[in-house]
Amino acid sequence: MADVKKIATRDSYGATLVELGKIDKRIVVMDADLAGSTKSGMFGKEFPDRFFNCGIAESNMMGVAAGLATMGLIPFVSTFAMFAACRPYEQIRNSIGYPHLNVKICASHGGISVGADGASHQCCEDFALMRSIAGMLVLCPSDDIEARQMVKAVYKYDGPVYIRFARAATPVYHDENYKFEIGKGEIVSDGSDVAIIANGIVLPEVVKAAEILKADGISARVINMGTIKPLDIDLVVKAAQDCGKIITVEEHNTIGGLGEAVCSAVAENYPVPVKKIGINDAFGYSASAEELMQIFGLCADNISATAKEFVKR
Numbered sequence: 001m002a003d004v005k006k007i008a009t010r011d012s013y014g015a016t017l018v019e020l021g022k023i024d025k026r027i028v029v030m031d032a033d034l035a036g037s038t039k040s041g042m043f044g045k046e047f048p049d050r051f052f053n054c055g056i057a058e059s060n061m062m063g064v065a066a067g068l069a070t071m072g073l074i075p076f077v078s079t080f081a082m083f084a085a086c087r088p089y090e091q092i093r094n095s096i097g098y099p100h101l102n103v104k105i106c107a108s109h110g111g112i113s114v115g116a117d118g119a120s121h122q123c124c125e126d127f128a129l130m131r132s133i134a135g136m137l138v139l140c141p142s143d144d145i146e147a148r149q150m151v152k153a154v155y156k157y158d159g160p161v162y163i164r165f166a167r168a169a170t171p172v173y174h175d176e177n178y179k180f181e182i183g184k185g186e187i188v189s190d191g192s193d194v195a196i197i198a199n200g201i202v203l204p205e206v207v208k209a210a211e212i213l214k215a216d217g218i219s220a221r222v223i224n225m226g227t228i229k230p231l232d233i234d235l236v237v238k239a240a241q242d243c244g245k246i247i248t249v250e251e252h253n254t255i256g257g258l259g260e261a262v263c264s265a266v267a268e269n270y271p272v273p274v275k276k277i278g279i280n281d282a283f284g285y286s287a288s289a290e291e292l293m294q295i296f297g298l299c300a301d302n303i304s305a306t307a308k309e310f311v312k313r
Contacts, residue, residue, distance in 0.1 A: 007172055009143065011119055013039055016151040018046050021046060029077075030053075031077075032079040033121070046120075052167065069103050076106055081108065086129065090279075104154050108164075115289040127257040137157065139228065141163070141220065142200055146178065146224075153181070160181070162250060185225045185236075190219075194220050194307055195221040196220050197262055198222075198258075202251050209300040209301075228257070237269045240271075244272055246272060247306065248275075251279070253278060253280075254279065
């Protein structure tokens with residue numbers, strides 16, 4: 001990795017909002033009483049006249065954001081993933097998605113790494129929900145550099161966006177030469193025996209798993225798929241052709257997320273076996289983020305063991 005320092009992508013989001021706010025007065029930021037946790041409060045401190053705390057009224061917040069977008073403003077809407085994707089789903093679909101408005105929904109605290117807050121706050125369904133809305137762009141960065149570039153990319157993009165940021169700090173492995181592009185994946189390390197496609201907080205564990213596999217004589221191609229929708233189908237198909245088998249790893253339910261997006265692309269273009277690693281149709285529970293990642297198999301040891309068995313099959 002280019003850099004071993006750790007930064008939470010929610011911090012990257014907050015810092016980039018401030019940077020963008022200095023160059024474009026059309027940017028407004030909204031939060032549902034969680035600005036300290038989502039880091040949107042950084043923008044609020046710098047630009048209080050363009051920051052709106054909508055209170056614990058997320059559905060209303062989405063409607064207000066839609067209204068602001070129709071007036072030519074660029075709303076960035078922030079809260080926890082559970083309250084950004086699940087609670088206001090109908091308002092997002094009908095008020096933002098249907099008219100294809102330029103609203104950026106930026107959720108933090110997604111997946112089981114929320115930890116001790118428990119199942120009520122561990123949103124493992126957000127990718128599936130947002131993927132199902134026509135025209136919705138769905139993204140998840142893996143580190144600080146990618147998160148910053150992702151926020152800048154969606155600022156320039158005209159249309160509805162959903163991004164999931166992490167609560168926990170993760171290793172920064174990109175350098176400043178990295179260029180994120182919407183709809184494009186990234187080959188982190190090359191290999192030919194199996195392709196492992198992942199994003200977000202699990203990617204460092206996938207990189208470690210690839211190193212374990214290499215020591216055992218198995219060559220794994222690691223792909224970072226920061227854009228979940230639209231998926232980089234060309235990169236997926238090339239991985240299927242070159243490796244013959246694909247594993248997906250995600251901090252999300254195995255139903256409806258990155259894994260199923262990859263399965264669909266493979267089935268339609270170049271059928272090969274696919275193994276999905278994620279939250280297997282279950283709810284999480286209260287424990288530390290580290291414990292939950294181990295319990296649900298989102299760790300290097302389980303990923304590498306699963307890959308070994310899969311390759312030999």
